[in-house]
Amino acid sequence: MMQKHRALGLLAMLLLGVVLLVNGRSLTANQPEPPPPPPTFPPKPTVMQPQTPAGANIFQYLSFIVRPEEFGPWTDTQDRQEVVAFYQIEYLASEGVDSGWTGNVGSCVAGSTTAAFKEAILRRLNYFRAMAGVPALEGFLPDYNSKAQAAALMMSAEGALSHAPDAGWACYTAAGSEGAGSSNLYLGVYGPSAISGYILDPGSGNYPVGHRRWILYPQSKNLGTGDIPPSSGNSAANALWVFDTANMWGSRPTTREAYVAWPPPGYVPYQVVYDRWSFAYAGADFSGASVVMNKNGSSLGLTVQPVVNGYGENTLVWEPNDSFSAAPSTDISYDVTINNVIINGSPQSFNYEVIMIDPG
Template sequence: MQVASTWRRSRWISLVVTSLLVFGLVAPLAAQEPQAIAGGSMNYLPAVMSNPELDINNRQSVVNFYTNFYLPSEGVADGWTGSQASCNAGTTSQAYRDAILLRVNYFRKMAGMAAVTLNESYNSQAQQAALMMSRNNSLSHSPPTSWACYTAAGKTAAGKSNLYLGQIGPGAITGYMLDPGAGNSAAGHRRWILYPQNKSIGTGDVPSRSGYAGSNALYVITSDFGTARPATRTEYVPWPPAGFVPYQVVFGRWSFALHNGNFSNATITMSQNGTNIPVTKETVATGFGENTIVWIPQGYNHSSSWAQPSADTTYTVTISNVVVNSQNRSFTYNVTVINPNQ
C-alpha cells in the first residue's frame, strides 16, 4: 500500500464527538466514564502484558482475559499536570498511559493480532493535539493556526489520530470501538485500532477542567503504515471476533475486515439457532485501515451496546460474494456472546 497524501490521510480518520456536530459527523452517545472496580490494580501490568495468553475458543480463558486485561484499566487516575487556560499540554501519569495501552491491546488480542507499544514521540505530539481539541472545544484533523494553543506538533498529530471530544483514556478506546453516530458508518476508528501493521501508537489525553471538554487523540497512522501485513489469528479480522466474547464489548455495529477483499457486492447473513436475524448493511467505504464491511443486526442501532444475555448465545455469520484476487469467496464463523460474570 502506498503512503497516502496528507489530505487523504486526514480524510481517512473520522471523528468521534459527544453531542457536537463537526464536519457532518455526530455521535450523540459516548462511552460512559470508567468506574473504579473493587481491588483494581495496575501493579501486575508488566507481567500481564508480557504474557497475554488467550484462547478465544475457551470460555474460561476469555473470562480470565477480560478480568485481567479489560477491567484493570478502569478507574485509574489520569494525573494530568497541564492547564487548558495556560496552553500547557502537560502529561498524564504513566499508570494512566499504561491503562490506555492495556485497553487497546485487549481489543487487539481479542481480534487475533499482536499487541502494540506506546511511542514517546507519538505520545508527546498526541498530547499537544488533545490540548488543542479541548481548549477550542472542537475537533479538526487540520486545525488552523488561529486556534488557541496551536502547535505544529499538535497539528501533525491531529492529522494522524483518532480524535474524541468528551471522553478520554480507556473510555475513549472503548468509544472508538463502539464507533457511534451516523457519520461513523465505516467504523473507521475501530479499523485503525485493529490495524495489524501497527507496532507502536501514541495517546494524548486532556481531562475536562474549568468548563473545557476532555479530549483524547490516539495516534494511529504511524511509520508502520503500509508495511508488510503480519500474520493474524485468521486471514480476516471481525469484530466481535469468532469465539467467546463478553457482551460488554459487543456493540451495535458488527464488522468484518479482509485486507485484500472487495465488499462492493458482498452480502451478510446472520442467524441464531437457525433463526435468521435481519441486518442493515452500512455503505462500504475503503481507506480506513483494512477493507471492511459493516452491518447492524435488527434490534440495535449505531450507538447500541449489546444486551446482557441470560445464557451464552451463539450467532452464525456468513459473508458471501467477497471478491479476493478476482475470485468470489464466502466466510462463515460463530460468535458466542457471554456474560463473564456468570
Template sequence: MDTGNRTEVVSFYQAIYMASEGYRDRIGWTGNYTSTAAGAEGTVSSVFSGDIERRVNYYRAMCGLKADVRVNSGSTVNIVSGDDWVPPANTTKAAASQRSALMIVRTYPGNSGLSHDPPNSSTAWTTAAWNANRNGNLALGFFGPGAVDAYFQEDVNGTSAWNVDVGHRRWLLFQWSTDFASGDTPGSFTPGSGSVRPPSNSMYVVPKISELDFAPAVIFATYPPAGFFPARLNAGFWSLSYPGGDFSAATVTLRDSASNVQPVTIVSRRTGYGDNSIVWQVPASVAAKSVTSDRTWNVTVSNIRGEGVPTQHSYQVILIDPDRLNETPVVSGNSSPVGSGSVYAISGVTGADKMEAGIFLRSASGWNEGAEDAAASAVVDRTAGSYPFRAITAGYVKSGSKAFRLTFPTRYDPFINGVPAQEFELGRELVPGASGTLNFQFRRGLMTAASKLAVETSDDGLTWTALGTPWSGTGGAGDSAFQSASLNLPAGAAPLRVRFRYYLADSVSPLYAHEDYPTQPTGIFIDDIKVSGCDWLEQTGAVGAPGLASFTLDATTAGRPLASGQEWWLRARAVVGGKAFSYGPAKSVKPSGPLQLTGPAQPPTTGADYSFIPDPAAQSYQLEVTTVDNSEVWTEGAEHSPAPQVSSATGSYAVSDNLAGYRKSGSFAFRLGLSTPEDNEDHFTIERVVVPTAASTLDFWLRRGPMSLTNRLHVELST
C-alpha cells in the same frame, strides 16, 4: 487467545481488561486549561499510558491479531509529502497527541479541534497538534482506556462524525501496526461558574511505513470477534476487515441460534481507514450490551473479492456476561457429622485459577449497624470519599455520635458525564425468614424531589431488586426529625445482600451537592440499621488453593470449635482471572455431639430402640426418661416440707431462711448473700427440666435487704 474457550475469555477480561479500570486516578496529568503556551498540554503518567496500551492490546488479542502494540513509546510523528503543516521531525507522537488533546478541549464548545484538518486559528493550535489530528482518532467526552472503548464500539457521540465507517476501530485493528500514541486530558467542572471541560483524547493511529510489521499472516478481523465475547463491549455496527479485500459486492447473513435470519443493513464498504472492511448495522436485540445467559449469533459474509482473498467467511459470536460463570461449584458431604474432621468435596470450575471454600456460621441477627467507628462495623463504603460518610452533623444522628450519610459530591462529573450515584452495602449476608424485615432510621436533609434513596437486595451481587418505593427529597426543608422505616425482606434459599443507593432520577433536575453547600446537611442520613425475623451468615473461615477438590471441616478451617446445635453453611466459589466469583449453593451442616440421641419421635407403645453418640471419656452411661407436661404450673417455695427441688451453693448460711418480713408466703424464703468478704458468688438452681413454649414465663417475688451497689442478682437459663 482462545476465544472458543469461555473460561479463558472470562479470565482474560478480568485479568487484562479490568486491570486498566481505575485509570482516572492514575492519569497524572500535568497540564492546565488556562494557558495555550508551550507545555500547557502537560504529560500523563507512564502507568496511565500502560493502561491504554493494555486496553488496546486486549481488543487486538480478542480479534485474533498480534497484541504487542506499543503506546507512547517515544516514536516520532508521521510526516508525509504534501502535508499542509509540518512539525519538527523530532516531535514525538505522544507530545503531538497531548497537544491535540488540549486543542480539542480548548476549542469546546466549538468542534474545530475535532477536525482532521484543524484551522490554525483553533485555540492551542500548533503544527504538532495539526499533525496528530491528521493521523489520529479524536474524542471529546472520553479519555484513556475509556476512549479506546468508544473507538471500538463506535456507537457514542463524541467520536467525530464518521462512526458509520467504524474508522476508529479499523485503525486500531490495522493488522500491521506496531506503535500508537495517546494524548489525554481528564476534564474538569467548576462548581461556582458551572464551567465544564469534557475529557479529551487524541490517539495517533496512522503508522509510518518503517513501523509496519508484515510478518504475521493476515486474517479476517471481525468485531465483535468470533467466539465468546463480553456483551458490554458489543456494538450496533458490526464489521469484518481483510487487507486487500474487495467488499463492494459482498453480502451479510446473520442468524440466531435457531437459524432464524435477522435483518441487517450494510452501511459502509468505504476504504481508506486501516484495512478494507464491510460494516453492517444489526438490530437492537443483537446489539444488546447486557445478557443474563449466553446468546449466539452466526454470521456469513459472502461474495468477497480480491487477489488471494477468501470469497466467504463464516463465524459465530457468543455474547456473554463476563461476571457470570456457566459452571456452579457445589459442596457435598455429611450434613450431620459427628464432631469435627469430616471431609467435604468441591465440584470445580474448569480453568479456574483456584477454588475457594467459604465457611459460614448461621446465627440469629442481633446486631445494630450504626455509623460509629467500631471494629465490629460491617458496612462496605462505596461513596466518592469527598464528604464524610460517617457524619457527625448536629441533629442528623439518631443514636451514638455518627450516622451514615449519602449525598451528591458534585453537580456534574465529566468522567461519567452526569451526577454520580452514591451507595453503601451492608457487609452481612442475610437469611430472612417468612416475616423478615429490614428496619432503619433516616432523616432527609436538603434533597430535591428527583433525589432518591433506594434500598435494594441481591442474591448474587450482580442483579439488584428494590425493596418498596424509593424515598424522594422534600426540598430545602427536609425532615424535622428522624423517620422509621421497615421493609419486608423476601425469603428464599439464597442469602441476601442489602445496599442503600442514592441517585438522581432526572438528569436535568436541580440538586443539592456537597461541593456547593459544604456546611449544609445535603442528602440523607441513615442510622440504626437492624433486621428482625432473620439469621445472618458470619464467615469465620476459608480454604483456597489451585485445583482444590476437598477440605476438612474442623476448628482450624472453621476458625472456632464445632459444637452440637450449630448450623454451618459451606459454600464454594471459583477465582478466575483474579476475580472471586459468587458463591455457589450452600451445604447446610449441623454437627452432632457426644450423647446426642437418635430414634423415633413417636415410638409405638410396644417400645423402640434408640442410639446415641458415645463419649470417648465416659466410663458408663445413664438414660433418663422424662414426661413433658406443658400445662403444668408449679410453685417453688422454700418450705421444708415438701422438700424444694433446689440445689444450692451458698456459704455459711442456709439457702432457706425464715427472717421476719422477708417472706412472701409460708414460713421460709430463699436467700442469697455473700457470707465472707472473700465470697464472690452464691447461687441456687431449680432442679426442674423446663420445656418452654412461646408463652412461657418465669415469675417470682423478691425483696432486697442491705446490698452493696455492686451486688447483682442474675436469673439465668442453661440447656
C-alpha cells in the same frame, strides 16, 4: 468563545450525526460537538526513515502490561474460561487509573499523564487487539505521545474537534496540528474509555468504523496517546496517534484468522459487542458482498453499510437488528455468513459463530 464562522463549521459537523459517548456506551446530552471520521491513509513516503525515540525508551510501558503466561499472543476466543479471565484481568484492570495530568488548559500547558495511566490505555488497546486475533502493540512512541498530547489540549481548549485545525484555534501549535491530522480524536471522554468508544464507533458519520479499523490494524506496532481530563469550563479530550509510519506499509503479520472481525468469532463479553459489526480482509473487494445472520438458529435481519476503504484494511460493516447492551441470561449464539467477498479476483465465503456471554 468561538467566532461565528467556526460555530457554523461545527454545526455542519454535528449534522453528520456522529454520536459522542462516555465509558464505552452511555450517551451524554451536554457534550460538545462529536468527533469527525478519522484520517485515512497518508501518502506513502518514498524513503522510510527509521524511528528512533529521543531521550526515552519506546518500551517504557511494557513491563507493566505483559500478559500472564497462560495467555498466548492473542486470546483463544473458543475457550470461554480464557475469554472471561482475559476480560477480568485485562479489560477491567485498565479502569479507574488516575491520570496524574500535570497541564492546564487555561494556560495552554499540555502537560503529561503518568506512566501508569498510559499503561492502562495500552492495556485496553491490546485487550481489543488480542480478542480480535491481532498482534499486540509494542508500546507508545514519546514523539507520538507529545504530538497527541498537544492535539488533545487544542481540542479541549477549543471545545471542538478537527483533523486540520487552523492557527486560529485556542492553544494552537504545529505539533498539535500534526497530532490532530494523524490521530483518532474524542471530545468529552479520555483514557481507556476513549479506546472503547473508538471500537464502538457510533453515529451515522462513522458507519465505516474507521476508528475501530485503525486500532485493529495488524501492521501497527507503536501508537501514541494524548489525554486531557475534564476541568472547569473545558471538556476532556483524547487524541490517539494511529499513523505508525515505520510499520503501516509493511508486510502483514500473522493473525489468528485470515480476517479481522469485530466482534470476533468465539466467546465475547456482551460489554464489548456493539451495534456495528465489521469484517476486515486485506485487499478484499466487498462491493458485492452480502451478510446473513442467525440468532440461536433463527434468521436475524441486518443492514449492510456502504463500503468505504482507506481506514486500515478493507472492511465490510453491517448492523444487526438486535440489541447487545443488556447482560444475557444465557449465552447467545450468532451465526455469521459472508458471501461474495472477492479476493485475488475470486469470490469467497466465510462463516463463523459469535457467542455473546456475560463474564460475570
